[in-house]
Amino acid sequence: MSLNEEVEALRSVPLFAKIEPSKLKLLAFTSERLTFPAGQELFHQGDPGDAAYIILDGQADVVVDTPHGELSVAKVGMNDFVGEIAILIDVPRTATIRAETELTTLAITKDLFFRLISEFPDMSVEIMRELAHRLEATTAQLREANSAP
């Protein structure tokens, strides 16, 4: 996959959809493309967070440890952005992500992420917007959950 294809992939990620292509190209060029064989973990719950991943290809399981063993809570796939919480704020990984099929990702290290944000303020606005969307969605879910019974 060449840089231009990666840029196309990045543009399909909602978080980066509105960012200029040239910035995305820099993001793609400076981040490392990492391939995980099926079964390998991207990271484990409780680990310190050092990078976030944009999934370019493949499927992965989101797993949390419970007292009764592992519990698969979601699946992520192409164009999903995972692991960003742990690089935005210093918290341990909240879940484990394990490749289900061979998984191609772009790994964005914490360092790189903050450099890009400080260099290109547009990007941080986009990220803020995306996070606000998520907050809104989560709040809505909570409301529903509370009003359900």
Add this chain to the structure above:
Amino acid sequence: MEKSIYRYIIRYSMRRQVVLTIMATASFPFLYAFYELPKLIVNSAIQGKDTTFPTSVSQIQFDQVEYLWLLCGIFLGLVIINQAFKYVINVYAGITGERMLRRLRFDLYGRVLRFPLPQFRKTSSSEIVTMVTAEVEPLGGFIGDAFKLPIFQGGYLIVILAFLFVQNWYMALAAVALYPLQGYLIPKLQRRVNLLGKERVRLVRQLSDRIGETVAGVQEIHAHNTARRERADFSHRLGAIYEVRLQIYIWKFIVKFLNNTINQLGPFSFYAIGGYLAIKGELEIGTLMAAIAAHKDLAAPWKELLNFYQRQADAKIKYEQVMEQFQPVGLAEESRQLDEPDAIAPLSGEIAASNLSLIDDTGAALVEGASFMVDAAEHVAIIGGGGSGKDETTQMLARLLSPTAGTLRLGGQAADTLPEAVTGRRLAYVGSSAYMFSTTVRDNLLYGVKHLPLRDAEYDDETRQATEKWRVEAIAAGNSTDDINADWIDYDAADAPDDHALLLRIFETLKMVTLDGDIYQLGLRGSIDPATQPGLAEQFLKARAEFHTRLTDPEIAALVEGFDPEKYNDNATLGENLLFGTPIGSGFDMERLAENTYVIDLLEREGLIDVLLDTGQQIASTMTELFADLPPGHPFFEQFSFISAEDLPEYQAILTRINRDGIATLRPEERTMLLSLPFKVSPARHRLGVIDDDLQQRILKARKAFAANLPEEFRGMVELFDVNGYNAAASLQDNILFGKLAYGQARGGERVGEIIAQVIDDLGLRAAVMEVGLSFHVGNGGGRLSSAQRQKLGIARAILKRPDVLILNEATGSLDGAAQTAILAGLKQEFDGRGLIWAVHRPSMASDFDRALVMKSGRVIEQGTFEELNREGTALHDLVQAE
């Protein structure tokens, strides 16, 4: 050491000085004859005065011309004899001086080895270096001249003067009339120059001290931004040296001026007085001429003598100055360091200190009346905070420091009577930062078992003769006659009968200090010479084959892209693909392939230049697009860009020009700039999509042509990849890998490392890799190792010589917790039945020891087992609680 330089000279070179004196004296008659002869030639042979021809010499008849030939022949003979005398005397004096210089330096170095440790706080290493190297240098020359020069030159002067006085004493007297004044004035002036010279030596010594400090403290200079201050300080010192040098210069020329002027008074009096007498007929022309010739030669010895007088004063002072520095209080006896006892019994029994005290040069008591008694086979922890005196106590136990009062008995013997042959072998000491010498890991480890040459080195006839010559010369200069090339390793001390057992013992020791993994890694990154170790190279080729067999597993296959001569390696750069080998030296600098004439010629022949220029243009435009918005100096440039921030505008200009005028108009250096870019691109890593299949095929073709046409001068500069050949220029790891780590495989490097480790273990090559790791050169002061590695190596070195008592002074304080625990456990086990005295950095560590000594303010305040002492109200308890 002798108090004055003359005593030193007489003591060590009496015989040679006598020979020199005799030779000098023997030369005088010939010298006199040499001055007498011209008079005879002019007066008798040429002018024919007082001689009737034919004349007879030894009953042979000579006419006038023949007589002239005879005398001239004799004159020529005398010239040769006199010069031969000079030559022989000078060479002999030179040898004497050089031998004495060698002896002096050796003596001084020997003294440095015997300095009491506190002395090194007063004298800096750079001061010692300048004293032993530069400052004593002129002493060598002086020693050679010490007797010979005044006798030879003085005699020479007297001969010439005698000759002049015999000719005509008025004239002679006039010629030397000002000599007394000169003899009085010049040394006075010269003394001034010499004082300045001494000042210069002092300043330069301080300067070198400062340079040494700068190098040692360079971190602080960076960390505190004091470069400006350091520059000012250095400049100030240089200024002072300049002033002194300038003064020396000026005074030197004043002396020269006076000297030359006074010397010219000689010819003045010859022409005036001699000429007057000749006109009056009271002096023959030949005599006058001979007198002028003789006088011309008078200046040289006279100058030499004046000079010598100053050199002598100078040498005396310099010798005394240096000796002062090398005569510290508490200098150890030479016998203590060099005596080799008949048998060295193991140290057993009690280690008893009574009233042990140590007072430093400021009068502060570091240890004050410490008394204790432990068994030499016990494990003892010494506990105490900073200033408790535990550091100094361990150093006194190891006999590194001598107590200022009190007694220390080691196994029934007074410690101060024991030679280093005992304390340095039966005891071992490791402080908190072990020093590593600038040699291999192996040599550093074995440093503790190399006390004396045990087995002669093997020589062939030629080298044996050379060695014997060296030895004879070393004896003549009073140097060490031990052969540095002999085998010094004491296998018995390491409890290893042979090299193989020693190696196993080293591995065991390294494991004990948790350094085996590090050495293995160093080994993997090291290399072997297949020419000297063909068997081993073969083994690693097998490992390569085995590794690549395992790569057929698709899981692993993705991790490595092997080198295949027929395939373009996506994980390697274009440069690496073209070279397809490991560069040796700077012939093929990977960063500057576009400047290499052979590479460019090759690309030209292969018709690749235009394609690569195009590719370069694409890369340049991508880079300018990506990085143009970033401020210069942004870390991304360093990390990711092919183009540095400084070069970016230039590339932008090039691109603009290409768009406007076409690529053909570029200047040669601009073409080189563009061409340099594609060489750095690897398709897998950079994903720029600029190296398409067609280009790859053409590079493969060029790769073959590169290898086939490699000119003679470039042969040794690249080792081409060959799947069946060991690559001497690459590391062991790269030889096994024989390919590139695939880019972008999660934990790829780690997983490949594991597979390589498996292959190495399966083939039984671990020991071989470790051995390569042992030949890793640790750099200056061990700088190529981490401080933890140095410390572990220091502990391993002490274990390896199997001391009866191992003394440690916070030796694991700087290591991580896991290593501390492992080493403590390992040492406890290894030294079961032998002594272990450990000044611990954490009081709780003492719980593992048989006995604990608690020190405070230089005294032992509690002693007993840890359990006994660790209860409410004891100092130990407080220390443990405070931990």
